[in-house]
Amino acid sequence: MRTVLVTGPGGAGRTTVAAATALAAARDGARTLLISADPIPGFPDATAPTPVTAGLRSVRIDSAAHFRDELLSLQEQLSSVLELLGGNPLDGEELTELPGSGELALLHALRRAARGDWSAEAYDLLVVDLPPLRDALRLLALPEQLRRYLRRLLPQERQAARALRPMLAQLAGVPMPAQWLYEAAARHDAELAQVQALIEDRSTTLRLVAEPGPAADEALRTARTGLALHGLRAEAPVANRLLPGHSPDPFFAALAAQQEKSLGHWADEGAAPVRVAHLGRDPQGPDDLLALAGADGDGNALAVSGIGEAGGRAPDPWWTEEAGGPEGDGILVWCLRLPGAVKKDLQLVRRGGELLLTVGPFHRIVPLEPALRRCTVSGAALTDGVLRVRFTPDPALWPRTG
Template sequence: VAAATAVACARHGLRTLVISTDAAHSLGDSLDVELGDRPTEIEPNLWAQEVNALHELEENWEKVHRYLSTLFASQGVDEIVAEELASPPGMEEVASLMWIKHHQRSGEYDVLVVDCAPTGETLQLLAFPDVARWYLNRIFPIERRVMKVARPVVQPFVSIPLPGDEVFGSIKDMLLDLEAMKSVLGDPKVCSVRIVLNLEKMVIKEAQRAFTYLSLYDYLTDLVVVNRVLPPEVTDRYFDSWREAQARYSDLVDTAFAPIPILRTRLFDHEVVGLDSLAEMADSIFGPLDPSAIMYHEVPQRVRKSGSDYELLLNLPFVSRAELAVTHREGELYITVGPYKREISLPRVLKGKTVTAAKLEEGMLRVVFGSAKS
């Protein structure tokens, strides 16, 4: 669907780049072309790129990569294996964010389509800027100071190399870049997320969880695309139970994701590979609509004044009260939903205010801030 969207945008005359953040890299297979770790022109107005985390680490964070390689090699790990291990978990997401930032700043493209990995990896990708800010403000300064003092004393007695200050400098630069990405990804005027699902119970449940966590991290979801819907011309009785299930789950999707727009595309009678097939799919999804337009504009989080108090409103669909925890400290609000936790930096207008109430009603969390006497 991401590749089809990119093809449609390009054929609308927009300079379009589609990036794959999935380590499996199926984007090139969909386009039926060989892709590299730099943008490759596919046709007029269309470029594609598959991010290589190891290459990005070597090129942009060489000091970190060299330290990690030395660390693993010092423990007897084979040199080639050490090179691979020097690309730690999460680097695919970090490298993808860096490229998104680079292309957004360059202004070379009108539209950037990011073909995301499955839900878990994508949520890690989108949570990185918040995590980076927390680590940069809370943990990183302590670690750096401790290591600066302890390194000369400890290093002679241990067999592993300890990171030097230049490694911490590289990590700090990387964290600052990640933190800056929040202003891009979290701007509903320029960036939105589109959820793609099939009409199957487990897939819909996963999409609902993804929608919840996207709202938690204040990302705008502007469209849901339902893929592989049985077309009416399929009348074989073999598909009767499948059609009934799809009809049932289609109603569930309409109810669950309203008022977000929902578009559907049929199950094709051929493999959707290559530019012409992708253009056919895009036409099935968007029809006369502009595929690059943001189709829904209500942001998940907002603050409003209510009498002498203030209310922070946050859309948290599909969440039960048992899954939710809210904690307030001066200037910050911590919201935990299941395994995910978000730190929200509160606006100055709420400075000195305390949380006097918190209610979850019909998918909307309402946190009330008043004076300490309230």
């Protein structure tokens, strides 16, 4: 299954482009599922996959219902402890979702789509309308981060002491929830692994939508750095709401000229953008959305390539090479492309077998290869958009021979 994740700066029309992408793909014969948290004009407002047109189903995420169900389930698991403490159970009707519940609901929806919960027959294409750009990048990094937290807080090897728990429960006088806690952690780790596999799949790409202008230029430039840090693959950006280039009105002519200037910057920094014209009004239904995609006879501007191709895990965004020159004997260089990164915004910390990387607003903890774990960091440099970290063999861990 091919997956296209759609995001962009707030107000850029990412939901509209996601819907147009899904409609155009279905029109071309791909069995398509669209996931969105926002209502789309002309689409069914249903929380289960519902037919829109031939070959296309859509589903709207209900974050409030997901939050309520998850909290009530956790409350049931903790019922014995809550009763011991004299706690009063909460009713579903009195629960109000908390900030961050929308992101968790979206991850849950991605997991269901990845394992085929919503259809007896497989989809060819999954189109996901993500939150605004900065939030979307944090969301896509969340499965990897949460799995790391679970491994640190509840390491699997600690389960070896499970035979002692009944004795500890008697001594403490309270039930020990460790067993179900470990089981819940293992279940959540498996679920997060499914989502992480979908995000990291070679057939998954990010479609960035922006309305050309100075603010979008800076947002896309920053996003490219975050995408590289997390190893996410981006398609050519979608330039949305383009104005006609030869308007007799000086005001609109100036706006169109500014848009063309931005498009030149985008092309200089990456692939030539996909152009989507302004309809002159807000899209009101499938016909308007298909017109945006150019699927009415003028070619499909939002076509998705590679539908039906085999996926698999994408290669890691970093690589290791040997240092050259007379002083390069035994020194390894760990490399990571970070286009747009600035040295003053870059922080690098080695902790055990991990590298803690911070680039502007983005943060990632990268596990080191076994060979690098037996080395010490002897220097780092950011040159031509590539971070290079030098590792020198540690004699105490990797004695030289000869």
